[in-house]
Amino acid sequence: MRAPDPFHYPDEPHVRRHGPQGYTHYRQYREWLRDEFRFRCVFCLAREQWGQVKSLFDIDHFQPRVLRPDLVVDYDNLLYACRTCNSGKSSALVPDLHGCAYGRCLRVHDDGTIHPLNPEGRILIDELDLDDSQRNVFRKLIITTVQLAAKHGQQDLLELYMGLPSNLPARSEKTASRRQFAAGGSPHVMARAAGARRSA
Numbered sequence: 372m373r374a375p376d377p378f379h380y381p382d383e384p385h386v387r388r389h390g391p392q393g394y395t396h397y398r399q400y401r402e403w404l405r406d407e408f409r410f411r412c413v414f415c416l417a418r419e420q421w422g423q424v425k426s427l428f429d430i431d432h433f434q435p436r437v438l439r440p441d442l443v444v445d446y447d448n449l450l451y452a453c454r455t456c457n458s459g460k461s462s463a464l465v466p467d468l469h470g471c472a473y474g475r476c477l478r479v480h481d482d483g484t485i486h487p488l489n490p491e492g493r494i495l496i497d498e499l500d501l502d503d504s505q506r507n508v509f510r511k512l513i514i515t516t517v518q519l520a521a522k523h524g525q526q527d528l529l530e531l532y533m534g535l536p537s538n539l540p541a542r543s544e545k546t547a548s549r550r551q552f553a554a555g556g557s558p559h560v561m562a563r564a565a566g567a568r569r570s571a
């Protein structure tokens with residue numbers, strides 16, 4: 372069984388699939404953002420399943436609040452990020468994942484180390500402290516576990532690490548979306564479209 376790569380960054384720039392609007396506080400977009408970014412941190416690719424979600428994941432303002440207070444509740448300015456990346460980024464400006472594919476900026480090797488592929492990758496690593504020694508060890512732990520699970524055909528373990536979380540967003544609509552979805556605009560379009568339990 373070929374092992375999935377838990378730290379393969381997207382090969383294409385991100386295109387928003389959801390477009391909710393009308394909320395008064397940015398935290399109210401959380402469920403949409405979880406689905407939008409496949410239940411993982413956009414910067415380090417840590418997945419919800421690998422930790423305690425409520426304490427470890429946050430909402431990041433791509434354009435920092437201090438610089439663009441007009442975008443504080445603008446969905447397109449919000450990212451789903453782990454608390455470590457969110458606090459590390461703080462008010463820094465980093466390459467926009469809508470404008471450049473992080474997969475062309477960053478590469479993670481099997482030993483857990485991360486390397487820049489271009490100047491944008493260098494900025495991401497430096498601003499987000501992605502090359503921190505503890506993060507390298509953590510990546511190696513996850514990579515090794517996933518590879519061993521695949522090697523021994525342990526599907527349950529693979530699902531645990533690479534599948535979707537059990538607490539998918541509720542299907543109830545809270546607000547109208549300005550974009551149309553084949554599945555009707557529910558927050559977890561991605562989750563249902565996946566069919567199988569595994570996310571990309």
Ligand SMILES: [Zn+2]
Binds near residue numbers: 412414416417452457
């Ligand atoms: Zn992160």
